[in-house]
Amino acid sequence: MKNLYCILLLFLTYISYANDGVYLTHGGVIYPTKETKIALEKEILSFKVSPEGIASVTIQFTFNNPENISRKLLIGFQAPTAVGDVSNEMKNRNQISNFIILQNEKILPYEIKKTECENCELKNVNEIDFVETEVGVFVYLFEITFKPGMNEIQHSYEFPYSSNVAINEFYNYILTTGSKWAGGKIKDLTITIDMGKNSYFYVNDIFDKNTEWSIIGTGKVTQDKFDYIDNDFCKMIRILNGYLQIKCYQFEPKKNIEFGIVNKLSFITYPIHHEKIKEGKIVSLGKMQLDGNYSKNELRLMRNTIYAQYGYVFNTPDLKEYFSQFGWYIPNPNLKMEDIQLEQFEKDFIEKIISKENQ
Template sequence: MKYSIRCLLWLLIATTQVFFANDGAYYASGNHLVPITDADIAVTKEILKVTRYKEEFLSVDVYYEFYNHGNDKKVLVGFEAPSPSGDVDGYPINGKHPYINRFSVEMNTVNLSYKTAIVSDSLYYKNGEILAKTENEVIGSDFNTNDPEFYYVYHFNANFKKGKNVIRHKYIFKLSGSVMDKYSFDYILTAANRWSNKQIDDFTLIVDMGNEASFSINKSFYSGNEDWEITGKGLKSFNKEREFTDFYIEEGSLTFHKKNFVSKDELYISSSRNFQYCQKEEFDAQECTIIPFDISFQEKLQDVKDEKSYKILRNLPYARRGYVFKTDFIQAYYQKQSWYTKNPTYVAELEPLTKAEKNWLKFLKANVSF
């Protein structure tokens, strides 16, 4: 096992925890499966799909193809997970991570059993065994539930036959958040370099944050906007100041595909609070020059200052879909939004809107006197 790579990874995890310590909650990270015992096994294909649901959770579904160049062998495979930190409850639940659920592994169509170990550092495998700690050992009188000083390793025995082997890996975890971000999460891509080929021969990443969603992906493992394909309807825009690509997805998902993929950095996705909505008790179009695309932020927009602001606000669902407004001041307002793209063929109709949008419009109308 390459301990230098592992130590760098765990340093990154520790840095992530410190970042969230004072202004939010870090719950969990996604991570690549890694070989705990040395093995001449290569990652030939990976399809990683991350899906946000119920606004506050992330579902991870990974399809792996591994190639065993030698004879049949048993390999101890692990999934390394840092403890949560910040405004969290860091106590283990039956020895497992408190915010990771529905963990499952299937290899060559057979469901595999797994165990969870609590470990104190990256060098947890010595002399043929995992140096696991008990809950009593890690939770003492001075235990800080907001900053646990231990990690989790989910591990299982994988019987690799000679040639191609398929593993399906799934789990769910709670999305992190902070004063700055409504939600955020990271996924450790560099851990894939610990397999024998030091890369993923054929890598596909699918990102589905839901319809009418806005979020950013840090420019780390990809070169530019052209590396991302939007399946459905949406807009992408590179933010030079923040070194992020901003995405506005009306419907659909994103896909990143790369052959001979060697990542030197990690995936980080966030949805910022600061520029998503004007932080006022009532919406004033004159002062609030930025309005959210993401449907989850419309709950903050429930009151207006004047009739002009109301007319702009009630047309937000149609602006998301690119409606070209005949009223000049409404068109001028939305034309300035970074996410707005004209769609001359779109006809504004109430019925095709989402249930959440229709309920919001109904509430808005009932609470104004214009």
């Protein structure tokens, strides 16, 4: 199963990793480097994803300059190009928008450079044309003066979701640059992920066992998980209202974080429920297309899956038992059928199912 997804990820993929690193100038050539004195004391990283699939990112950094003098550093915010089945035009289009860096309540100026790789020299934008088969990097360059002691930096930007044939939407962030500051660790890290109401999404678990996973609001970190690329297991998160919060301390980032939605239409998804779907024990809505030969019972289960995803409590024992096996199912005894506000595509699909059931 894992190998299948590794192959699938080669196609239709748009990557939007991004984060900050320290740069130095060597004879007029700018390269990233490792900072040996200034440490990353605290990082609060927040993602809020819109229904249209735009991630708004806000980051609050606290850096500690242990020296008695101020130090000015050249910082580079890296944003790799889209990869996969994309045109040259898309390859040269920066996916980041509304980029703002704030220090002492002042917006800092920046300039954008291009480079062929994360550790290559930086060049002017018009000096490089990225092509379809290569991965390039856009770099926002700005200077920050770190006074002695603690320094607060605020950062924000937006970027669209990425996708591939296995995952409908996914979002990335480079955490590994946190290891390039003094000490090689993020001493206090908080990550919040808000995917909206009534959501079911995955997060790759790159954290140690002492990490705190909690829901701020109503929902749960389910027992569902699936094996993803690079031996990362992904946890499945169920949110009714609110968001996920991840907290860890003395974190040495060795991998980057990814989260996303496997299937926007159905909580019953192949990576998590692959074996049961394969054996015919459960029925997935898939792409909400009735392109197979379904039994009357399968059609009934598909139709009621839509209501189950809203938390509807069923009266019949077989439906209660069927949906109780899913980690995403949170029955709401106060929810009435007439209170459920279906999306138009859900209404259309239910009508198709009812038509099939009546045949």
